[in-house]
Amino acid sequence: MAITIKDIANKAGLSPASVSRILTNRGRFNEDTAIRVRELAHSMGYLKNQSAADLSQQKSRIIGILVPIEHTNFADEIIKGMQNKAHEFGYELLITFIDVNESQQIQTVQSLLSRQILAIFMLAIDMSPAVFKLLINSKVQLLSISNQLDSQIPSISSDNYVMMKKIVDYLVSHGHKKIALIGSSSQFPIVAQLRRQGFIDGLAAHGISYNPDFIWGTTLSYQTGLETIKHFGLPLPFTAAIGSADIISIGLLNSAKDANLDIPNDLSIISIDGTELTQITRPVLTTIQQNFQLMGELAITTLHENKFTEEKVIFTKTKIVPGKTVAINYESI
Amino acid sequence: MAITIKDIANKAGLSPASVSRILTNRGRFNEDTAIRVRELAHSMGYLKNQSAADLSQQKSRIIGILVPIEHTNFADEIIKGMQNKAHEFGYELLITFIDVNESQQIQTVQSLLSRQILAIFMLAIDMSPAVFKLLINSKVQLLSISNQLDSQIPSISSDNYVMMKKIVDYLVSHGHKKIALIGSSSQFPIVAQLRRQGFIDGLAAHGISYNPDFIWGTTLSYQTGLETIKHFGLPLPFTAAIGSADIISIGLLNSAKDANLDIPNDLSIISIDGTELTQITRPVLTTIQQNFQLMGELAITTLHENKFTEEKVIFTKTKIVPGKTVAINYESI
DNA sequence: TATTTATGAGTAAACGTTTACGCAATTATA
DNA sequence: TATAATTGCGTAAACGTTTACTCATAAATA
Numbered sequence: 161m162a163i164t165i166k167d168i169a170n171k172a173g174l175s176p177a178s179v180s181r182i183l184t185n186r187g188r189f190n191e192d193t194a195i196r197v198r199e200l201a202h203s204m205g206y207l208k209n210q211s212a213a214d215l216s217q218q219k220s221r222i223i224g225i226l227v228p229i230e231h232t233n234f235a236d237e238i239i240k241g242m243q244n245k246a247h248e249f250g251y252e253l254l255i256t257f258i259d260v261n262e263s264q265q266i267q268t269v270q271s272l273l274s275r276q277i278l279a280i281f282m283l284a285i286d287m288s289p290a291v292f293k294l295l296i297n298s299k300v301q302l303l304s305i306s307n308q309l310d311s312q313i314p315s316i317s318s319d320n321y322v323m324m325k326k327i328v329d330y331l332v333s334h335g336h337k338k339i340a341l342i343g344s345s346s347q348f349p350i351v352a353q354l355r356r357q358g359f360i361d362g363l364a365a366h367g368i369s370y371n372p373d374f375i376w377g378t379t380l381s382y383q384t385g386l387e388t389i390k391h392f393g394l395p396l397p398f399t400a401a402i403g404s405a406d407i408i409s410i411g412l413l414n415s416a417k418d419a420n421l422d423i424p425n426d427l428s429i430i431s432i433d434g435t436e437l438t439q440i441t442r443p444v445l446t447t448i449q450q451n452f453q454l455m456g457e458l459a460i461t462t463l464h465e466n467k468f469t470e471e472k473v474i475f476t477k478t479k480i481v482p483g484k485t486v487a488i489n490y491e492s493i
Numbered sequence: 494m495a496i497t498i499k500d501i502a503n504k505a506g507l508s509p510a511s512v513s514r515i516l517t518n519r520g521r522f523n524e525d526t527a528i529r530v531r532e533l534a535h536s537m538g539y540l541k542n543q544s545a546a547d548l549s550q551q552k553s554r555i556i557g558i559l560v561p562i563e564h565t566n567f568a569d570e571i572i573k574g575m576q577n578k579a580h581e582f583g584y585e586l587l588i589t590f591i592d593v594n595e596s597q598q599i600q601t602v603q604s605l606l607s608r609q610i611l612a613i614f615m616l617a618i619d620m621s622p623a624v625f626k627l628l629i630n631s632k633v634q635l636l637s638i639s640n641q642l643d644s645q646i647p648s649i650s651s652d653n654y655v656m657m658k659k660i661v662d663y664l665v666s667h668g669h670k671k672i673a674l675i676g677s678s679s680q681f682p683i684v685a686q687l688r689r690q691g692f693i694d695g696l697a698a699h700g701i702s703y704n705p706d707f708i709w710g711t712t713l714s715y716q717t718g719l720e721t722i723k724h725f726g727l728p729l730p731f732t733a734a735i736g737s738a739d740i741i742s743i744g745l746l747n748s749a750k751d752a753n754l755d756i757p758n759d760l761s762i763i764s765i766d767g768t769e770l771t772q773i774t775r776p777v778l779t780t781i782q783q784n785f786q787l788m789g790e791l792a793i794t795t796l797h798e799n800k801f802t803e804e805k806v807i808f809t810k811t812k813i814v815p816g817k818t819v820a821i822n823y824e825s826i
Numbered sequence: 827t828a829t830t831t832a833t834g835a836g837t838a839a840a841c842g843t844t845t846a847c848g849c850a851a852t853t854a855t856a
Numbered sequence: 857t858a859t860a861a862t863t864g865c866g867t868a869a870a871c872g873t874t875t876a877c878t879c880a881t882a883a884a885t886a
Binding site: 162165166180183184187209214 | 871872873874875
């Protein structure tokens, strides 16, 4: 039998209500008795029954986090950011990994909803219409992180359009005119479209017409990167490639090595994401780094300050982190 | 206001108790009315209030998972295994990332305990005495995965001693006699000790005396791997090295490349863990692979079958996965 | 000093679900 | 057919916490 508020009340000669007020720091109470009660609670090893509290209050401080199980390696960074702030504001994170199986998704979401959850944050997830409907009906605060969904749902991400233009600028400033975009995920249609448009517009801004064949690959996977060179054949029709995710860029880098290409002189590579994975390759990848940790922090603080009503789309900054995989292309200069 | 069991009862002309019995599939009820009630519940969009249920039953189906925030990349695989089985048996996983900050650890554990949790699984975590005491006192089922702790706490892991002997056998069978062990973590003293002993005994079994200088590095980090060659200097006094974690092996591989060594001819490397990280290096790492997913599955099934009382230590098998980083050392043959 | 205001704490109901117990109605057994 | 066993369901209490009210007492104000 665990210690309850009642036990403390008895020992302190108070009513449970008073103890509750003291322990939750709500309502009126005398500070001297409060000190006594808090000490008692501690010495008796009291541990609040959160289920009872949630039931009574008809809500919890839980934020449900949905993370794709085919693990995007930046999810950790987002979670880290969220954890920092959650701890600060007294929220609990209920992290759940979900896969593409719809019935399992539904069960997962229902189990979250059955706990009077405060909000559901989706990390780089696109969900099926059935789950989407369930979530919309549930009235909990939704937020998509690192991915933009339906415009009804607020999101925090990099500005994918601007990011892509920055990348193109960077490559063009290094003399590249023939640029490929590897990995335009069909799984995240809105993001993919924004990036494609940024790619096209970025090239156009430099008077370069874009070759639709140079946008290739539909999954954000190592495999996509690995197959790139085989797909295009040697010699490559482009001098630089953009990997849409670090893992793609690594695959591309490896396939280039396997084909005895000299990186970056035979092919320049720039990677989107910039997680620590890019630091453990040889040569170290040049990347545009997204600020995932900040996305996580903003997710919590924006929820805390209840600002999702004002701003539907929040962007975090990106920055180019030079590595050793982009060379100057003298041929076209 | 959400639909409750009472609403269903009213509409069905039953008492809440009957509805509860039907929906939880406990006690006695008529199957025809059950069908009616289940349909009603579905059509009314009923969602169980799990807090109320937990409160009433004085327990939950939640399993708390503690994961180190400096992310060990195999945690995902363990969680994947757990998730499969948890889903099957109707458990919920409450995954929490913890860092080394003790006060935060305590808060995290308390927040878990305040939810009538069923068990706490620790993934590759060594905890401070204060947290340890808290857990022991709490009476919840504890389990350490991929790490052995105090003998009171059951664990699921590879047999680190046997694993290390297997590695030594493998290297010796490839002609290596001078072997280094890189990364003997002070953070996981029991595992580290078992591995050291396996290393020493493994060498002794082949009549090779061991050189204490060849056990080097105290953190399981990329940095440790990266600094190895600088530490020992060239030419290396050993022909093969064991990386105690994939990330160490990658660091070692990179530092070897940076020093213009030819892997595997100048140095053979074998990595412990064998996560997918080892597949994205060039050359691909030879590894001894731990079955993390199985560890996760066993964690859940063993809990489900309540078998922790019988067996305190459960081992999963390891297997050597040849890559391209171990060569035959002809010199010593 | 008389009146108002503030303070501290108790009472009791509520949150939604589960479950021990009891009782009628039905079915099985002798 | 009389009795026993089974079935289906309702009653009511319980889980631990919170909170709207209420009320006495103390402090502040006029």
